[in-house]
Amino acid sequence: MKYNTVHVDIRLRLSEDGYVFDVGSLYDELLGLSDKRHARGKRYESALVLVFYILARLAGEDQPCGIADWVCAHRAILCQSLQAPRSTGPSHNTYRRVLGEAVEVIELQATVGRFLMRLPGAGQSVLVALDGKTLRGSIPIGQLRGIHPLAAYLPGEGLVLFQVLVLSKENEISAAPIVLKHLDLRGKIVRGDALLTQRSLSVQIVEAGGEYVWLVKENQLQLLQDIVQLFQPEVCVPGFSPTPKDFRTARTTNKAHGRLEERRLTTSRLLRGYVDWPCLEQVFKLERRVSQLKTGQVR
Secondary structure: OOOOOOOOOOOOOOOOOOOOOOHHHHHHHHOOOOOOOOOOOOOOOHHHHHHHHHHHHHOOOOOHHHHHHHHHHOHHHHHHHHOOOOOOOOOHHHHHHHHHHHOOHHHHHHHHHHHHHOOOOOOOOOEEEEEEOOOOOOOOOOOOOOOEEEEEEEOOOOEEEEEEEEOOHHHHHHHHHHHHHOOOOOOOEEEEOHHHOOHHHHHHHHHOOOEEEEOOOHHHHHHHHHHHHHHOOOOOOOOOOOOOOOOEEEEEEEEEOOEEEEEEEEEEOOOOOOOOOOOOOOEEEEEEEEEEOOOOOEO
């Protein structure tokens, strides 16, 4: 199965001061990528096209036509920065062709990810989110499925570390090991939804030096039942006391948009070494209570 897409997710959550980096260094990094195009008829080298593409994506453009227009509007300063001959800039079809045919998208994303992680202050977040989303506007007429990448990103920085394209929701399970393999997980905590709560992924993350936080639903029924039973009130036979518990609880309350939301997180280590789940250290129960201040409705 091939996990490829012409869509390369490149984002940074900029501070007020933004990020400053040497465009020439990015260009030099991209020169190491292989180019599958024939030399005949190749007007722009792939490294130059990719630098333009990345800068336009960081500026908020996400469609080939918009990228081509952005580059055209900034071509003077771009050519000056890269010491490149001035021209009208690549057409939108050139970006499609280079990303779709000339370079390996996985190799490109790994290269861009390494470069962005070297920016001052980048990559310091501990939490790595692993999540799949269908791209808006990518579902063809008459079909139910569009472009669906599985991405690993740093939520606190808006930095996408790596992503692959999956062909169906179930295939996120087989795509996730590919994403994780390209990441340095030492000192990181990987978060995923219930679909990705898998034994093999847990082992892969811990062996790579990371930790994981999974949500548990019916796809891991035995694990779910063990956790539910742990947090249920214990029914005691007369004359016997409840089993000692190590529960620790934290609470938060937020009031905004006409709602009062209360959250209570309860943790326990009692299932460590008892439940058959690799590298399990702790389980938790998260409860949310939301009250509509105007109507009094509670959920």
